[in-house]
Amino acid sequence: MTTTSLATTEIESLMLKHPKGFDLSLDRISRLLADLGDPQHRLPPQIHIAGTNGKGSVTAFCRAILEADSRAAHVHTSPHLVNWHERYRIGRSGRPGALVDDRLLADAVMRAAAANGGKMITVFEILTAVTFLLFSEQPADVALIEVGLGGRFDATNVLEKPAATVITSISLDHQSYLGDRVELIAAEKGGIIKPGVPVIVGQQSETVALDVLTAMADRANAPLLVYGQDFFAYEEHGRLVYQDDTGLLDLPMPRLPGRHQLINAATAIATLRHAGFGPCDQAIEKGLANVEWPGRMQQIGSGPLYRAAFPGSELWLDGGHNPGAGAAIAETLADMEERVSRPLFLIAGMINTKDPMGFFASFAGIARHVFTVPVEASHAGIDPNELAEAAIEAGLDAEPCASVEEAIRLVSSAWDSDRAPRFLICGSLYLVGDVLAQSGLAPR
Structure with missing residues (x-):
């Protein structure tokens, strides 16, 4: 795929018509999705992932483990590194998923743009609608949906009942949109928490962030699992040891380098277990060994x-x-x-x-x-x-x-x-x- 692909041409034409950047609101995306027949209601079970750092890595670990367990996983991530197609990985039964076909993406972009009819909207919101169109029309076992910015008013937060929500490490970033204090950013990220839906929280360096998320989970009656309290990971003799209330797993070190990736791997394992996917130990091992996340170490x-x-x-x-x-x-x-x-x-x-x-x-x-x-x-x-x-x-x-x-x-x-x-x-x-x-x- 190159910058002259059909889908890229369609997206670049949208960027000339609509404002750049983010304008956090759910009104425009909800209106567009309704005009498209609400495809977000026809997705396979979803895992919704927010956070300042690590959300892409947790998504990558989830995908690798699911695919090692012979499950088809759709994956939405942003931003892309080289091609727009990277934002949409289509799950395939019995084999790894693949970046969306150019014509398939171009068709979904054109349909979303036509349904919008030139009304005020951001390009990210149109592309989020494209996510839901693509993932509702292609069969899969699960959809991994990464938040674009924040959580509460991010365009992906129209998901009503995901299988699990995940909030990775929170720190200062995008202050002009999300607030200039960690507790304000945590409140925005925690906006993806849904009533009764398990929420898995990665390691938090700021106690105040965990306090905010805990309070939000309590108010939503959402089962809360926290790294360092309910699940753990550490290196021992060149192996990754994962621990939760079911016991210990002795696993290979993740393919992604860095101590922080042990935490991200553990967060993914806890997420899949509590979202009801229960991957076998062999799938977890294979997933950690095969995981890929370009542009991160x-x-x-x-x-x-x-x-x-x-x-x-x-x-x-x-x-x-x-x-x-x-x-x-x-x-x-x-x-x-x-x-x-x-x-x-x-x-x-x-x-x-x-x-x-x-x-x-x-x-x-x-x-x-x-x-x-x-x-x-x-x-x-x-x-x-x-x-x-x-x-x-x-x-x-x-x-x-x-x-x-x-x-x-x-x-x-x-x-x-x-x-x-x-x-x-x-x-x-x-x-x-x-x-x-x-x-x-x-x-x-």
Whole structure:
């Protein structure tokens, strides 16, 4: 699929007609869905997933385990990295799901746009209606629906009775939409909690977030399961040990690197068990071993950027872009440093709705140097000079650079150590998507 695909053309035409960004409300999406015959009421059982960090990884773990258990799982995620089609994975019986066919997606987009009739709406709301059209018309055992932004007024929150709701780690992000305090953001994320529906809560670094979610679950009479209270995960002898009230599971370490992924894996296991899918132990093992989630601590071993690096270098990508994500990524890199010591260079680009100092703070003492680069795919990219100043204020050595490739070449051309460097390209999913496209690694 390329940017000239039929579906991409249809979506880009919508973006010219409708306002960019988010306008949080359920009125417009509810009206459009009613005009489409309310396809959200004809979905397979749903798992609805919100959170600041980790919701995409939990979705990926759920999908991998379900497919290992021979279940067909539709998957909605956002944003995409390279192609719009990534937002819609269609479940297939007896084999892994696949990104939606271009003509199928284009047809659903055209039908949703026609039903809307040019009325005021956001593109995300039209694309959410497309999700429900696609997933209601293709058979599957489950639909994994990731929230776009927040929860309470997110367009996906028209689901009335999902099998389970999930809320992953909550921290500050999208403050202009969701509030400038963690408890306000938690209240928005908790808006997906439904009466009587199990809610599974991942690890919360802020007690106030868990307090808010607990109170909301109590008011909704929703069974609440919390990481660190009702289920646990830890590493022992190179294995992942999962524990809940049914006992222990001795599992392989997840394919996705980082301690935070143990928590995300555990959250997915708890979710599937309490949503009524009860995967067998062998499916859980296979799912953890096979899980994929592009652009999150993804290693790049081919393409022009890899070839530009000093021989033997490591090239990593992660699209995390808020302080909570920065802390998780830095922890993962510190663990890598303990195993194989390499000088770390960050190549970072960010957009102007983020907190660059908060993101960079966790890398002080870990990264040798930061190169800040433009985010070409977004008009909201922070100027590299300004971004470098933020990194310096966070305690890092930093300088602006024209591109990712130039930053890699600057380091590699002068490198004279036998310890090849480790590069992390980070700070924006737009930037990560551009690198994947350059490397011929668009998600499939």
